[in-house]
Amino acid sequence: MKKEILKMLKETEGYVSGQELCDRFQVSRTAVWKVIRQLEEDGYEIEGVRNRGYRLTGCPDGLTEEELGSAITGKWAGRPVFYYPEVTSTNDLAKRLASEGCPHGTLVTAERQTAGRGRRGRAWMSPKGESIYMSLVLRPDLPPSSASMVTLVAAMAVAAGLKKAAGVEGQIKWPNDLVVKGKKICGILTEMSAELDCIHYVIIGTGINVGQKEFPPELADRATSLLIETGKPVNRCRLAAAVMEAFEEYYEKYEKAGDMSLLMEEYNRELAGAGEPVRVLAPEGEYSGRSCGIDREGRLLVDREDGSREAVVSGEVSVRGLYGYI
Amino acid sequence: MKKEILKMLKETEGYVSGQELCDRFQVSRTAVWKVIRQLEEDGYEIEGVRNRGYRLTGCPDGLTEEELGSAITGKWAGRPVFYYPEVTSTNDLAKRLASEGCPHGTLVTAERQTAGRGRRGRAWMSPKGESIYMSLVLRPDLPPSSASMVTLVAAMAVAAGLKKAAGVEGQIKWPNDLVVKGKKICGILTEMSAELDCIHYVIIGTGINVGQKEFPPELADRATSLLIETGKPVNRCRLAAAVMEAFEEYYEKYEKAGDMSLLMEEYNRELAGAGEPVRVLAPEGEYSGRSCGIDREGRLLVDREDGSREAVVSGEVSVRGLYGYI
Incomplete structure (x- = not known):
């Protein structure tokens, strides 16, 4: 019902009456009010006026199922989206969903991570609302030894997304970090569950610094954000969708070749420090x-x-x- | 308290009075009775006689923490033991414990699996009480590409255990099944959770056919059990302990060399079809x-x-x- 009510609010200029919603979904006023509250918690701004009803006045810059799910235009990467306001880490959640059988292409997003991780268990700063935290579940039909290439594909997808949604030219720090003018703007943590000769699933966890105004002094010379680089806010939803679309395209080339041969030329063009x-x-x-x-x-x-x-x-x-x- | 009461029952010739147990542990008669019931559920035979107390008349051929834990003499392989009467699969439980941080060497055992698995998701018959189902958690400091050797080490350990505890000469079917006269007696399913360059944990799941009197016709020419091969019952607890002890020894050689160089000669002697x-x-x-x-x-x-x-x-x-x- 939440999805449908949001759709109605989005499609209606002016107010949607509470009674109309009750009639449409055959529920009580209280039930409608609860859904409106949930939407507000998700970041939607909704004006409620007695005797007129509800009106949508603002959409979140959101990674929610509703926002991101409808922004993604590809076939499988980011379908479905599972959004959480707060998680330990999106990789943890994605692993759980994957072990419960969620499909190839499932994406987990979160507003905040309480135990964000980088490679080898290093902590990853995960403040609320300023970053993209997302983890993509893949089920490649590959031996575990080939999984390392998937992470290169993911780095290319983020580079393409940064370009498309923010106009920022990032460079790839081999194998899979993204830097802008030498400062890190994105980290990728790839994990897998495997037997010796086949992969159960791969999780590509991506953290992109979007809206940070500044970094603590000890990080300031090594980390940056899109806001710092461009001086203007970047819509996280559009960026995440652009990354998913690019990932789908690159991954299919990777799958077709079974290696990086169709992608290495482009990867190398984006590689930081090539020839140096x-x-x-x-x-x-x-x-x-x-x-x-x-x-x-x-x-x-x-x-x-x-x-x-x-x-x-x-x-x-x-x-x-x-x-x-x- | 269960462990202590079992210890008292084992160490006492004749009866242990209920009152003595109440006094010792400062609990009610009902609490003592509940523990006795639990022990009976674990397979211990306990005689209770009014005014005399409890007497241990039989120990299970058990894979319980109490039995197996005290039968294992090594330093780390099989320490601690987590025993469950029934699980989906011991690998599932071991994965959960591993992701919660259980130590290297933790062993999960079960009496019965409701969803036992072989390689690539094939079903593994898991009847109650006739087999050993156990999964060992390892935390090797190795890249994922080296994990495949651990499974060869596990096969050697089972071969050694079969010899020691049952007098049976098994052969290894490369990489890690065990056969007796060409029929499968043990399967090993190795799974791992890893980043691209480091292993979080490896789970070695082992299923050994011990007490099956016969197999269904469609399996009878491909599967066998220790009972079928030797004509006499084999103590599962002793066998599992022997496998753990052998594993510890072989694994340390493997770790020392970083590969199979210290073990390949012995492995090749036990290899089915070598030279053929x-x-x-x-x-x-x-x-x-x-x-x-x-x-x-x-x-x-x-x-x-x-x-x-x-x-x-x-x-x-x-x-x-x-x-x-x-």
Whole structure:
């Protein structure tokens, strides 16, 4: 009923009478009032005037099922959307839904995370309303060893979304962070549940800094937001929808090829520090070289000073470019 | 209190008076009676005689925390034990405990599974009391690509346990099933939760056919039990404890080397069909060859008829030996 009442409010210029809603849905005044309250909690601004009814005066910049669900135009990425005002982390929720059988393409969004995580359990700042926190459930028919490429696809999708919805040119910090002028604007945490030879599901958790006015001093030289970069507010719903649409397109190319061969050229164009010196922190020691972009397996090719070429596997090492650690 | 009362019953020849138990634990007669009932539900046989008290007359062939926990002599594998009379599957329970932070070495056992699973979601028959169903939680500091070797280690541990506790010589069907005279006696389902570059946890689920008198006709030529093979009952608790102890030993060797190099010789001695013809069902087509045992990465080496040697990755293909599909 909530969805239908919202639809009526959106489609009606002026007021929708309470009695009309009662008649339409065969419920009491109290039931209608409760739904209006719920919508207000979701961030909708609704004016209620005695003897006239309800009128929608403002929509949230929302990641709700209603807003985001209707903004997404693709076939499967972001269908359905599960929205929560507050979660421990969207990856946690997505894992639970995935283990309960939710479909490929399910998206979990939240306004706030109480235990947002980055890679290897690092904390991820998750203030309310300023960021996009979303986790996409995928069920790829791939061996676990191929999952690392999905995360590169996700980075490309965020880059495309930033461009389309905010006019911002981000660069990818291999394998899957996004930076703007060397400062981090998006982090991606990919997790999976797998048997040895098949993936149950992959969760792509994405955090995008959208509306932060500033960052604490210890982060200010390493983190940025779309508001800081563009000086104007960016609609989170449009951005999230743009990322989902781009993801769907890239993922289908990735699936078709079975590797990054159809995407590596574009990925490499967006790669931060391509052609520049890097230091690779490998388990067996640190070495210097020049970043030569990814190969079709998604590995970062590094030309060493001794003339040899290394193919660095995602996650095995840290890579430091000219712009320092991020 | 249950554990302590069981301990008293075990250590006392003759009867333990109800009053003594009430005094000792400062509880009512009803509370004591409830614990006795719980122990009976766990399979303990307890004689209660008015004015004399309780006497332990029989212990279950049990996988309970009390029985199995005290039978395991190692340092970490099987510590602690969580026992459930009935679960959907022990892997499900183990995953839940693992995500809640249970330690490396935690073991989940059950008397019965209502939704036992084999690889790739195949059903696994899980009747009550006749089998061992157990799932071990591991937290290896390894990249996900190394997890496939852990399952080979688990197969070796079951082979050692069968030998020690039942005198049965099983063979390993690469990568991780156990067969006796070509019939399956144990299946292992390994699952993991991981980021791209680090494992959160690995669950080794093991199902061993112990007390089945017979199998349905459609399985009878492919499955067997310890009872069928030896003609006598095998104590499940001793067997499970023997598997845990062997696992601990093998796993430490595996961890030390970082691969199968310290274990491959023994693994290959126990490999079914070693040196014999195999057919490999690879994604790109079927081919014939001769099984040459595993290499240090746990891959099955197959000499093809054209003289080339393939290293078959666990799970990527099916291998059919002379004894047919199992």
